[in-house]
Amino acid sequence: MQQILARLRGRSDTLLCYDDIRQQLRAGPVVERGLQEIPLDKIVGSVGRSDDFTRSFLPKKDSDQERWARVKSAITELKGMPPIEVYQVGDAYFVIDGNHRVSVARQLGSDTISAHVTEVKTRVPLTADDDPSQMITKARYADFLEQTNLDELYPDANLLMTFGGQYKVLLKQIESECRLLSDGEDGRCVKENWEEAVKQWYEQVYLPVIQIIRELGVIYRFPERTEADIYVLLSEQREELEEALGWRLSPEEAIPALIEQRSSRPLLSRLLDSVAPALDDEPTTGRWREQQLALQRENHLFAKILILFEGIEDDWELLEQIVGIGEQDNDHILGLYVARDRQDAEREAVQQMRERFNARCEEAGLAGEFAVEIGRVDKIIVRRAAWVDLVVINLTNPPEIHPLARMRSSWGTIIQQCPRPILAVPNAVPSDHSRILLAYDGSLKANEALFVATYLAVRWRRELTVMTVPTQNTKASSIEQAQAYLEQYGVTWANYVVREEPIHQAIIDTAAEFESNLLIVGGFGRQPALRLMLGSTVEHLLREFEQPMLICR
Structure with missing residues (x-):
């Protein structure tokens, strides 16, 4: 009945085989840990008898059930039982001797059992909650570590994935690094360069991307995934985007598509639209x-x-x-x-x-x-x-x-x-953008223009004039807000102008007065329908202003 219920719940009722786990996780040296009390629910497997018991250590065979009854009777009469012997792998245990004692202890409702513990070191830690699919993934991670020695080169490295089949992506990248290091060897990866390629890939390719993933909080968008999972997703997403765009992309440029892409539309439109707005939205x-x-x-x-x-x-x-x-x-x-x-x-x-x-x-x-x-x-x-x-x-x-x-x-x-x-x-008019005019009205888009103008003024020491036109929606004091912002970043050389005339004409006149050769403005302020009927200041300027214009939003 227990096996039937386990199948219905989608869980495994199989006791893990120690020999399989030892091979898959690349077991190493052993350490005697002595006599300990260990949690019964952390015992997940057996040495040589994994086919005789269920995951909860109920006997599968009639002969075992008879022995189970004898063990229970002996324990009940003696008021105790001798310690069992186990291997410890991670926080999971495998019974060497004492399978029936474990079974009886569980049925009697005990939480722990005395055991002589031998810890087995493995390249990948095991947990008592790992299911068969997680075991497969960890086995593949162990294979990856066997090939790269990353765990020995970088003891703190953790590249465990939930995508067990994707370690080939990482190996392919390391092989590319190795071929670069083996330049002149017919494009082959020379064995002597492999360790250096692993180091170069980990330090110069993998870790910088992981740092970006951490800084942008990407992992919180995918709580069921590991950092290595996100890295592989990002690598594949980036390759697809580069093929679709015909451009090379940095890892951080591929992140928005990874976060927002949820559609099954064709590749180009799906990937591009994932971070670009629809044409009827802003x-x-x-x-x-x-x-x-x-x-x-x-x-x-x-x-x-x-x-x-x-x-x-x-x-x-x-x-x-x-x-x-x-x-x-x-x-x-x-x-x-x-x-x-x-x-x-x-x-x-x-x-x-x-x-x-x-x-x-x-x-x-x-x-x-x-x-x-x-x-x-x-x-x-x-x-x-x-x-x-x-x-x-x-x-x-x-x-x-x-x-x-x-x-x-x-x-x-x-x-x-x-x-x-x-x-x-x-008409491609020449300009060195040395004399900037910022049209500022205190709006959100104008604040974006102020941000860019401040950057250009500070970064390249450009001349800067800030002007505003008081209207029903714009206070004359808006220019004081701009001045405070600029001075906060050390821009003390700007000119400030307030004009009382139509906005687009005020901008053109101010630009002429200060010989401005770059105008910075915010984007459309009106809603699309109203803008189509009445036009906008930006459109007026695009028709009449004869110098480059930087439109921000």
């Missing part, structure tokens, strides 16, 4: 800033910069400007061409564009990657923006005045939905 204001601060990037906000290529000569002027910016911080430049169809994507001119882009990045000593995707420009930019820090677009077709024309413009979608700051450059 990304949360301030999310990008929070992510950058969580990753401790406050001294390098724009590590990855995406440039949209249109197949015109201005593309290369724009690239030159971004290369100049990228050289200051060794940024990663990502080029993107959005093709109308497959025929467009496969044109020789597009291939030449890729080659010229790669050559320029290589010449500048910058990491550069170029991707081609077919589809709508606005959708593709919004999706891919989630994997970069800044989107740069040549402003050749600004939003038009009429509502119907604005509905057809991709700019509305990009500004409203893009989860990253956008640098709009009118």
Whole structure:
């Protein structure tokens, strides 16, 4: 009956075989621990008699039941029993001698039993609660340790997984490190380099990712998984994303997709949409800033910069400007061409564009990657923006005045939905961004613009002017809030201006007065429907402002 109930509950009623466990967990030296009282519920197996008893030590055979009755009678009459003998593996015990005594003690309701204990050291600890599937996983972990010696090289290392079959992923990565160390040996992993490859992989590949996982609290999103599980999930997720995007990604860039991906949609749309908003939604204001601060990037906000290529000569002027910016911080430049169809994507001119882009990045000593995707420009930019820090677009077709024309413009979608700051450059106009104008109204999006302006002023000692226009929704005192924030970070050289005129005109006039060559603003303030009817300050500026404009959200 007990075996039937165990099956119905999905639990194993099998007593573990010590010899199997000893081999699977790579048993090592033994230590005599002497006579102890051990918990009966920690006894999970037997040496040589695992087939004769259930997990709770009830005898399976009639002959054993007769002996069980004799043992019980003897114990009852003598008021006690001699100690049993056990092996201890982790916090689990295996009976060497005394199986019937264990059985009787359990049936009599005892909690403990006296035992002569011999501890068996293993590469992987066993617990009394481990089920057969967990045993398989631990056996594979022991195999991994046997091949790598990680537990001896790093005694505190813990790479136990619940995905037992995924140690091959880790071994493959170590083999790649070994091949790199064995350069010149026909691409083979030389045995003499294996230990060094294990150390290099653990210290330079595995541990940095685990540190990110800990800092971002990823493990709390997956309480049933281990750190090594998350590492493998992240590695596989990253490979899929890189294949879909055509770009290389850092581990932390793959984390949002790992956390939020819950869908069975096709790979590209599923992975990209997992961190990019749907086109009828807005990304949360301030999310990008929070992510950058969580990753401790406050001294390098724009590590990855995406440039949209249109197949015109201005593309290369724009690239030159971004290369100049990228050289200051060794940024990663990502080029993107959005093709109308497959025929467009496969044109020789597009291939030449890729080659010229790669050559320029290589010449500048910058990491550069170029991707081609077919589809709508606005959708593709919004999706891919989630994997970069800044989107740069040549402003050749600004939003038009009429509502119907604005509905057809991709700019509305990009500004409203893009989860990253956008640098709009009118006709690739040259600028060194040395004189910044911040338009500030105290709103949440304006605070994001203030954050970026402060970074640029402090990081590159840029000139900065802050201006505001009092309105029904904006107090004149807003500029004092901006000043307090800037001075908190040591920016004491900024100019502060309050103007009484239409907002977009006030911005243009202030920029002219201070010869500003970079405007920083927050994104749309109005709701989409109202913006389509009445327009927005940002759209006015995109049409009329003749210098680069950084739009934050």
